Amino acid sequence: MNEMIFEAKDLSRSFTVGHRVFGDLANRFMGDRPPTVLRAVDNVSLTLREGETLGVVGESGCGKSTLARMIAGILPVSSGERHFRGEPYDSLLARKRDALKIQMVFQDPLSSLNPRLRVGEIVGEAAVLHGLVPRSRVKEYVIDILARVGLPADSLGRYPHQFSGGQRQRIGIARSLAVKPDMLICDEAVAALDVSVQAQIINLLMDIRRDSGLAMIFISHDLSVIRHLCDRVAVMYLGRVVELAETEQLFASPAHPYTRMLLDGMPKISLERRKFMPIKGEIPSPLSPPSGCHFHPRCPIATENCRRTRPELREIASGQVHACLNVEAI
Amino acid sequence: MSTTGFNDFAQRFAESRTAVISLLISLVFVACALFAPLMSPTDPYDLTQLQLSDALKPAGSTRMLPGEEVRANIRFQGGTASVEPASPAQTRQSITAESCGANCLGVGVAPEGTKLASLQIRNLPAGASVEGGKKHIVQPWWTVDNPEDGRVRIVSNSQLPENFTVLAIAKSLDRETDFVFRLGTDGFGRDMLSAILYGIRISVFVGLVAAGAAMVLGTGFGLLAAWRGGVTDAIIMRAVDFMLGLPALLVGLAILAILGNGVSKVVLAIVIVQWSYYARTARSFAISELGKEYVEAARCLRLSPTRIMLRHVLPNCMPQIIVLFTLNIAAAISLESSLSFLGVGLPLTRPSLGMLIASGYEFIFSHKYWISIYPGVVLLVMIVAMNLLGDRLRDLNNPRLDR
Ligand SMILES: Nc1ncnc2c1ncn2[C@@H]1O[C@H](COP(=O)(O)OP(=O)(O)O)[C@@H](O)[C@H]1O
Ligand code: SF4
Ligand SMILES: [Mg+2]
Numbered sequence: 001m002n003e004m005i006f007e008a009k010d011l012s013r014s015f016t017v018g019h020r021v022f023g024d025l026a027n028r029f030m031g032d033r034p035p036t037v038l039r040a041v042d043n044v045s046l047t048l049r050e051g052e053t054l055g056v057v058g059e060s061g062c063g064k065s066t067l068a069r070m071i072a073g074i075l076p077v078s079s080g081e082r083h084f085r086g087e088p089y090d091s092l093l094a095r096k097r098d099a100l101k102i103q104m105v106f107q108d109p110l111s112s113l114n115p116r117l118r119v120g121e122i123v124g125e126a127a128v129l130h131g132l133v134p135r136s137r138v139k140e141y142v143i144d145i146l147a148r149v150g151l152p153a154d155s156l157g158r159y160p161h162q163f164s165g166g167q168r169q170r171i172g173i174a175r176s177l178a179v180k181p182d183m184l185i186c187d188e189a190v191a192a193l194d195v196s197v198q199a200q201i202i203n204l205l206m207d208i209r210r211d212s213g214l215a216m217i218f219i220s221h222d223l224s225v226i227r228h229l230c231d232r233v234a235v236m237y238l239g240r241v242v243e244l245a246e247t248e249q250l251f252a253s254p255a256h257p258y259t260r261m262l263l264d265g266m267p268k269i270s271l272e273r274r275k276f277m278p279i280k281g282e283i284p285s286p287l288s289p290p291s292g293c294h295f296h297p298r299c300p301i302a303t304e305n306c307r308r309t310r311p312e313l314r315e316i317a318s319g320q321v322h323a324c325l326n327v328e329a330i
Numbered sequence: 331m332s333t334t335g336f337n338d339f340a341q342r343f344a345e346s347r348t349a350v351i352s353l354l355i356s357l358v359f360v361a362c363a364l365f366a367p368l369m370s371p372t373d374p375y376d377l378t379q380l381q382l383s384d385a386l387k388p389a390g391s392t393r394m395l396p397g398e399e400v401r402a403n404i405r406f407q408g409g410t411a412s413v414e415p416a417s418p419a420q421t422r423q424s425i426t427a428e429s430c431g432a433n434c435l436g437v438g439v440a441p442e443g444t445k446l447a448s449l450q451i452r453n454l455p456a457g458a459s460v461e462g463g464k465k466h467i468v469q470p471w472w473t474v475d476n477p478e479d480g481r482v483r484i485v486s487n488s489q490l491p492e493n494f495t496v497l498a499i500a501k502s503l504d505r506e507t508d509f510v511f512r513l514g515t516d517g518f519g520r521d522m523l524s525a526i527l528y529g530i531r532i533s534v535f536v537g538l539v540a541a542g543a544a545m546v547l548g549t550g551f552g553l554l555a556a557w558r559g560g561v562t563d564a565i566i567m568r569a570v571d572f573m574l575g576l577p578a579l580l581v582g583l584a585i586l587a588i589l590g591n592g593v594s595k596v597v598l599a600i601v602i603v604q605w606s607y608y609a610r611t612a613r614s615f616a617i618s619e620l621g622k623e624y625v626e627a628a629r630c631l632r633l634s635p636t637r638i639m640l641r642h643v644l645p646n647c648m649p650q651i652i653v654l655f656t657l658n659i660a661a662a663i664s665l666e667s668s669l670s671f672l673g674v675g676l677p678l679t680r681p682s683l684g685m686l687i688a689s690g691y692e693f694i695f696s697h698k699y700w701i702s703i704y705p706g707v708v709l710l711v712m713i714v715a716m717n718l719l720g721d722r723l724r725d726l727n728n729p730r731l732d733r
Pocket of ligand 3: 064066107188
């Protein structure tokens with residue numbers, strides 16, 4: 001087994017929704033309004049090994065992007081610990097050049113590129129500022145990286161709006177690669193693209209991973225993409241990880257009822273990429289999640305106990321880790 | 331901004347005729363400001379060139395050269411007269427004297443026939459007088475206004491003394507020059523056209539410098555508030571709310587009342603009034619930019635907060651800030667003019683447009699309208715043009731009005 005590159009322990013992140021001052025005032029004068037605190041990520045623990053790809057899957061709003069930003073070190077945690085190669089983030093982030101080893105590719109190919117900067121600067125800026133390449137050689141350096149992501153050298157002097165969606169995402173990937181990361185977090189990196197373009201970008205990411213041995217966290221709500229790319233998969237529901245398993249095992253024998261429902265909604269034979277089938281029942285509001293197991297209002301095997309007890313992640317015989325009180329019962 | 335982006339912008343801008351005309355007018359004013367010394371017929375700051383005789387002349391009048399004064403001592407000795415010129419030496423006329431019979435002495439100027447405003451004879455011997463002359467109440471001075479042919483006669487009923495000396499002072503008529511005051515003159519005889527051109531220069535200069543300084547300061551505070559949030563944001567924004575709640579003119583008056591007047595103080599007053607607009611705008615647009623993923627990407631690239639704010643966020647807020655700047659130049663100019671009009675702005679020796687309007691105000695009821703009206707019209711046109719220009723830029727920047 002490879003060395004551990006990243007470890008997260010009990011990561012949580014809450015947001016205060018609405019204007020804090022007026023929210024408090026309103027609470028004071030109108031009595032029993034519930035506090036407007038949203039737990040976007042709730043006690044999530046993850047590990048990632050060198051060269052490994054971990055998938056994170058879950059419905060929209062379940063906290064994937066929040067988790068990704070905390071792992072990337074661009075969003076403070078409410079509680080929990082993050083370690084990169086054994087070093088806590090607090091000290092890592094203080095040394096900017098080392099913190100560059102963790103990079104992220106964003107979902108929206110347009111808004112993730114500064115519209116006022118030319119591609120040359122978007123890609124080369126950080127490398128120059130952090131001294132990875134002297135200013136005099138940055139042009140060749142950037143052209144080199146653009147070639148790696150399949151963009152022509154003359155992209156250098158152009159602006160993001162002059163490119164197609166797929167090309168923009170390539171620029172975003174080039175920007176990350178330019179600072180030589182060891183760990184790449186892809187937050188729905190292909191979700192905004194056309195299906196044909198999605199395949200190209202996924203192939204590009206696989207090439208990069210093969211060539212440089214990057215560790216990756218690949219976030220998606222598209223199960224077939226996850227299955228194609230990842231070594232292990234974490235399934236999230238309303239801010240919590242409900243199942244964590246090797247990809248093969250997860251798709252062969254899902255343990256958690258939520259995972260099963262996700263897979264049931266997936267076309268059986270083809271590799272055709274599909275979004276989730278809608279699952280029965282509304283997705284509860286993350287502002288007031290159901291008690292006990294968050295999934296109980298939609299769970300076919302929910303019992304009375306599920307309303308009261310929060311299920312903890314535990315390992316079952318097969319080596320899968322899941323958070324369900326009743327799975328053994330099936 | 332890329333060139334295609336700019337061309338597109340220029341094209342959309344040009345769709346409004348008003349905007350194009352406003353732009354042209356604004357550019358003309360900027361040119362006036364830059365080239366006032368080359369364009370203006372006189373230097374209105376050169377007080378030595380001013381003549382009170384030119385004061386309050388209406389548009390189209392010509393400048394008059396004041397008449398010269400020639401003095402000469404005329405000495406009589408045994409019936410013959412000799413002339414000793416006194417100051418000044420360099421004149422067009424000279425004084426002549428000759429006898430005109432018994433007890434009569436003619437005094438005149440050469441060349442003959444020169445029109446004089448007056449010819450004064452002083453220190454006549456007792457008993458003598460000047461034909462057609464008025465005697466000074468106290469002094470032994472006789473003055474003849476507009477003497478015929480420029481000569482007068484000293485006569486006496488009794489015998490004139492053998493030897494005596496008189497002083498003759500000849501004043502020639504004012505002469506017309508071919509210099510025309512195209513917009514008339516003010517109360518000091520200053521050419522209004524020159525004064526207005528220099529006034530535009532001062533007003534535009536004060537407007538640009540003040541609005542520019544307010545832009546830098548206000549944008550800085552706005553970015554700081556957006557980036558730091560929390561207490562910093564609250565303090566800055568309460569200060570902004572406070573400033574926005576006060577009438578600009580009142581704040582300007584209060585500041586200048588404390589500091590005294592002068593260009594730098596007027597600029598300071600305008601900056602204190604205007605920074606809050608930029609702070610509010612910069613903050614709100616910076617906050618919306620900070621929410622975009624490219625900022626998170628920059629953070630992930632471990633760029634410093636200063637670099638993220640100045641290199642990434644600020645350029646994306648610039649269009650809105652530039653619009654505000656255009657509108658605020660006009661506001662700064664009008665505020666400066668108001669303050670100067672109220673007498674707390676710029677000093678009288680270097681008048682801005684507002685000062686000119688104020689200085690004409692005392693004459694407006696004596697039908698000397700031009701001193702106030704012309705600078706007033708110029709100010710009006712300038713402010714309207716800049717406001718229309720700013721409005722157009724704002725409309726072009728407003729995504730909701732995008733077609
Ligand atoms: N900055 C924020 N302020 C308030 N709420 C937020 C913020 N970011 C995310 N959230 C909320 O947290 C939840 C999880 O969001 P996110 O992590 O973006 O989910 P996902 O990426 O899985 O769609 C959502 O309900 C979202 O509304
Ligand atoms: S804990 Fe209960 S509600 Fe939650 S998934 Fe398991 S059975 Fe369903
Ligand atoms: Mg997301």
